[in-house]
Amino acid sequence: MSGSSFGFFGTDPWWMVILKAVAIFGMLVVLTLFTIWWERRVVSRMQNRIGPNRVGPAGLLQSLMDGFKLAFKEEIIPKSAHVAVYWIAPVISATAAFLAFAVIPFGPTVSIFGVETPLQLTDFPVSVLYVLAIASVGVYGLVLAGWSSGSTYPLLGGLRSTAQVISYEIAMGLSFVAVFLFAGSMSTSEIIAKQQPIWFAVILLPSFLIYVTSMVGETNRAPFDLPEAEGELVGGFHTEYSSLKFAMFFLAEYINMVTVSALAATLFLGGWLAPWPISLWDSANVGWWPILWWLLKVQLFIFMFIWLRATLPRLRYDQFMKFGWKILIPASLAWIFIVATARVFRDDFAFSNQQLLIAGAVVIAVLLIGSWLLQIRSDRKQAAIESEREQELLVPFDAMAGGHPVPPMPGQVLAYTPRRVLAAQSVAAQVIPPALDSTPTEETPNA
Amino acid sequence: MSIDGELVVFIICGGLSVIGALGMVLSRKAVHSALFIAMVMINLAILYIANSAPFLGMVQIIVYTGAVMMLFLFVLMVVGVDSSDSLIETIRGQRLFGILFGVALAILLIGGIGSSLGDKPDIGLKAANDEFGGNVEGIANLIFSDYLFAFQATAALLITAGLGAVILTHREAWKPKASQKELSVARFMVGAGHPGNKPNPGVYARHNAVNTPAILPDGSLALDSVPEPVRSRDDSLIVDHRAVSTVVELVESEDQN
Numbered sequence: 001m002s003g004s005s006f007g008f009f010g011t012d013p014w015w016m017v018i019l020k021a022v023a024i025f026g027m028l029v030v031l032t033l034f035t036i037w038w039e040r041r042v043v044s045r046m047q048n049r050i051g052p053n054r055v056g057p058a059g060l061l062q063s064l065m066d067g068f069k070l071a072f073k074e075e076i077i078p079k080s081a082h083v084a085v086y087w088i089a090p091v092i093s094a095t096a097a098f099l100a101f102a103v104i105p106f107g108p109t110v111s112i113f114g115v116e117t118p119l120q121l122t123d124f125p126v127s128v129l130y131v132l133a134i135a136s137v138g139v140y141g142l143v144l145a146g147w148s149s150g151s152t153y154p155l156l157g158g159l160r161s162t163a164q165v166i167s168y169e170i171a172m173g174l175s176f177v178a179v180f181l182f183a184g185s186m187s188t189s190e191i192i193a194k195q196q197p198i199w200f201a202v203i204l205l206p207s208f209l210i211y212v213t214s215m216v217g218e219t220n221r222a223p224f225d226l227p228e229a230e231g232e233l234v235g236g237f238h239t240e241y242s243s244l245k246f247a248m249f250f251l252a253e254y255i256n257m258v259t260v261s262a263l264a265a266t267l268f269l270g271g272w273l274a275p276w277p278i279s280l281w282d283s284a285n286v287g288w289w290p291i292l293w294w295l296l297k298v299q300l301f302i303f304m305f306i307w308l309r310a311t312l313p314r315l316r317y318d319q320f321m322k323f324g325w326k327i328l329i330p331a332s333l334a335w336i337f338i339v340a341t342a343r344v345f346r347d348d349f350a351f352s353n354q355q356l357l358i359a360g361a362v363v364i365a366v367l368l369i370g371s372w373l374l375q376i377r378s379d380r381k382q383a384a385i386e387s388e389r390e391q392e393l394l395v396p397f398d399a400m401a402g403g404h405p406v407p408p409m410p411g412q413v414l415a416y417t418p419r420r421v422l423a424a425q426s427v428a429a430q431v432i433p434p435a436l437d438s439t440p441t442e443e444t445p446n447a
Numbered sequence: 448m449s450i451d452g453e454l455v456v457f458i459i460c461g462g463l464s465v466i467g468a469l470g471m472v473l474s475r476k477a478v479h480s481a482l483f484i485a486m487v488m489i490n491l492a493i494l495y496i497a498n499s500a501p502f503l504g505m506v507q508i509i510v511y512t513g514a515v516m517m518l519f520l521f522v523l524m525v526v527g528v529d530s531s532d533s534l535i536e537t538i539r540g541q542r543l544f545g546i547l548f549g550v551a552l553a554i555l556l557i558g559g560i561g562s563s564l565g566d567k568p569d570i571g572l573k574a575a576n577d578e579f580g581g582n583v584e585g586i587a588n589l590i591f592s593d594y595l596f597a598f599q600a601t602a603a604l605l606i607t608a609g610l611g612a613v614i615l616t617h618r619e620a621w622k623p624k625a626s627q628k629e630l631s632v633a634r635f636m637v638g639a640g641h642p643g644n645k646p647n648p649g650v651y652a653r654h655n656a657v658n659t660p661a662i663l664p665d666g667s668l669a670l671d672s673v674p675e676p677v678r679s680r681d682d683s684l685i686v687d688h689r690a691v692s693t694v695v696e697l698v699e700s701e702d703q704n
């Protein structure tokens with residue numbers, strides 16, 4: 001059993017695979033409980049409240065108790081639900097959430113019961129793409145939940161979530177490209193190894209920012225939580241879900257938060273590598289310590305999620321889509337273009353980093369001056385167009401100018417024909433009493 | 448033939464693919480068909496991975512399951528929640544010709560693939576992947592050398608199609624779009640009606656049902672508070688006359704004081 005035919009399963013004995021899988025499962029569930037508690041406490045603090053502080057030390061067990069309560073609640077299934085799909089949807093959501101964690105590295109190689117093994121369930125040449133693939137399968141849960149509930153608001157939520165995920169997954173995928181170019185690999189462990197002197201968040205800052213933005217969209221968290229926008233869609237895709245099925249969506253949302261945070265840490269913040277002052281310590285990156293650095297980085301991102309939720313109002317749907325398609329995607333395409341060009345000049349034409357930076361500075365200066373000149377030119381053109389337009393408006397609009405009657409364009413006024421002017425005058429003569437033509441007398445208001 | 452991992456994976460995923468394909472053809476609801484296709488796609492992806500083509504497998508899931516099928520679902524959900532296809536033949540003899548062509552295609556595929564595989568030497572998946580140092584590198588080498596023109600032509604075709612779709616559905620704007628500020632100004636103009644939120648149904652009334660109009664402080668009914676679709680079925684309005692008379696009495700007694 002240990003010698004599986006999959007090359008990527010690695011060389012772990014079978015009990016090690018099970019041990020790691022169970023450990024990851026347990027860690028994700030505990031992290032979910034912790035994140036819910038932490039989110040409630042942080043949001044409370046930001047709103048000058050206290051938050052849950054009754055159950056357990058500092059309220060830590062509150063989410064556990066809430067979980068019990070949720071699971072034992074009455075389950076209500078709408079009559080119009082498509083039962084099979086209605087059942088499968090939360091299962092897909094939760095399963096996909098757990099699966100994505102299989103390729104996230106927590107630390108370097110350690111010894112467990114005398115076996116040398118990396119602190120990662122598995123890894124293979126395209127493991128970052130695997131996370132992306134699992135995320136796109138996970139969205140089926142939301143979409144199907146929306147469709148199968150047989151109700152309008154969930155359907156709208158499901159529709160939104162399809163559009164949202166398709167749009168933001170493109171930006172997310174594009175933000176990975178620069179990382180792949182620099183790491184020369186799509187496997188998570190190799191990407192971490194390649195960040196040894198400097199993190200990718202520093203050298204690939206635009207990619208990092210684009211990823212961080214799109215990961216909030218991908219996990220349906222505020223301010224991008226349009227599929228469940230409670231002000232508009234009651235509860236969105238999970239409106240008709242209750243009890244344990246709702247709990248599974250809840251679980252999936254929080255695990256997805258941890259997953260995208262862990263991926264962000266892996267791709268851009270050096271994963272389990274120690275941050276700078278600690279990395280001076282020789283044994284910072286060996287043994288079990290790296291799990292702590294990893295956890296701190298993940299919690300940093302989760303804190304950012306909470307902070308965003310407490311601070312920002314929800315975007316309007318069209319603004320959200322416009323932001324994804326017209327800002328994030330073009331920006332990441334332009335950035336990839338720049339990175340790839342710089343790489344080619346460095347690797348194939350033997351330019352040094354210093355030369356590249358100088359060239360970049362020159363290009364930016366030229367662009368700035370050019371755009372300034374263009375702006376002056378377009379301002380002048382605009383002024384010329386406007387004065388021309390004003391001149392045009394002075395000429396009365398002729399509906400029959402082209403030999404065929406046309407309606408006036410915006411800003412133009414249809415001139416009345418003599419017959420219509422006459423008709424209007426006769427109507428006015430009948431309707432308007434002569435008293436109004438003279439100076440109006442002041443009427444005393446009724447007592 | 449010994450039972451190895453790959454065979455087990457093939458039996459499970461192949462079987463599920465066949466079930467999915469049959470389910471796709473046989474299910475009455477379009478959404479169920481779409482789900483069965485998604486299942487086939489995922490199972491095929493697992494088979495690719497088992498055959499040492501992890502890149503192809505992942506891209507299959509991301510592109511086909513994650514994007515193409517998702518768009519299908521999107522369209523199905525927009526078109527109608529419960530629309531099931533009619534089973535009446537619109538073209539005469541459609542079914543007969545369908546079966547004939549299906550069998551012909553199957554024979555063609557089996558014959559073509561079978562004969563082309565017959566005399567090829569078996570070099571093994573590992574050797575094929577190791578030629579360029581890995582699965583991803585191997586695919587990259589093929590795409591960017593032998594098949595560069597086909598790759599770029601496909602890319603150009605796809606971009607043209609995408610631009611075409613955008614242009615076909617694009618509508619020229621007649622006027623500049625009103626900004627949020629302009630909209631807000633227009634909302635408060637004289638004669639524009641009520642600028643803020645309308646009162647909720649049930650305000651001051653004894654029920655909070657959606658078809659109970661709110662009662663304004665002067666005792667009149669705020670019919671605006673009931674949503675238009677409900678209001679148009681005027682027989683369904685619940686008007687609490689006792690509440691109305693109480694409010695009217697209160698207002699009148701205040702007027703007298």
